[in-house]
Amino acid sequence: MTRADLHTLTGAYAVHALSGRELEEFERHLAVCEACALEVRELRETAGRLAVATSLTPSPLMKDEVMRRIATVRQEPPRVASHDGRDDRRDDRRTQVGRGRESRGAGRPRRRGGRKALGFALAACLAGAAALGGAAVWQYRQASDARNTADRAERRVAEVDELARVLAAPDARTRTGKLKDGATGAVVVSRGLDRAVFLSSGLPEAPSGRVYQLWFSDGGTMRPAGLLHTSGGGSAALLRGPVGTSSAMGLTVEPAGGSKAPTTDPIALMTFPSG
């Protein structure tokens, strides 16, 4: 491709419409073409204005969820030039935002090793705790395989860590039950940790635009306990929030983003095992 040809790719690059070899080729060109870098910045800025025009009102629950999540996410340091004066991501710097995967840098692989170890630990815990272990390990693998959604995986790891602690707790008690359509569920409670875990197998994916939501039952009043993500039929979720005095848990299907109170009849209602 000639230089002029490459230069006309600024538009496609600005709106992430390049892929494969063309993307690599253009990024190499971008590193040496100041005019292209400026044009990409301007066109991305323009595209951002197009985004603002599509604005929607988010569910208020989403803010709670995001605020909860950021509280456990470590922030990246500012970009600094290295000893030889070169920046760690030259293209990135020129265009403000580069490609997520690459810009994450060298710190990642180490953490992946940690995840793997955690995976084995979890597998061991689960094997002892419930026959549904395969589901959780499968889900853990799926989370760790999703390289392009690394922060989700990271959040899952924190959750899996806590989940494993509950399952392995000396005072963990399990109760299993049948859900609708042949699906099975198990709830594991550790009164000592004040946490509960819900495992399921054979639960179909939630209908489009709907999600599974977990609830604590506090003397009949339902308290939101987070969403349950199913994929491939198996799932394991740490119920959000302390068990407290609640005596049972529920599972309902809710509109995307979840609800503050159940809007449908529970598809599962399980009494916690007694201590």
Add this chain to the structure above:
Amino acid sequence: MREPVYIGGPAARGPALEELLHMVARGDQNAFAALYDAVCGPVLGLTRSLLRDPAQAEEVTQEVLVEVWRSAARFEPGRGSAMGWIMTLAHRRAVDRVRSAQAASDREARAALLARTPAFDEVTEQVEARLEREQVRRCMRTLTELQRQSVTLAYYRGRTYREVAELLSLPLGTVKTRLRDGLIRLRDCMGVGA
């Protein structure tokens, strides 16, 4: 529930967002909450436009906002606005999600994706119906039909320019230049500088 939201003209989100982002970079959760209120609507609108599926759009929106928290220190004010930076990040994430769904070997996933990809006419109609800000709408009208279609399919639908060429039955070179010319015309119409 999904009312379009007006977030005011450029003046209303001038330096304030950059300042908020700067505070967020220092770990200020209250500043993040204020930033969230200002950008969540547009991020959700964009991810929804790209992904169509409300649940997935919400999921990606959350990922984007957590990413903003995580990488706020990487924002460089001299290189564009905070809103532009966040929207680029959101677009990148949503496009990644669209493409990874496309690449999935699972035939069901592919079928489902195709099933919820509306016909082209429907897409443009919806996008235009949602172009709430008068300026964007006005500037979009200054584009030629080909420029507008190219920009719409690439930006709002996450198509690669090769796919756009395929969808519009046009040579690659034509789409490449229409896309760039269209964006340049929008830039000039909206008075965007970097």
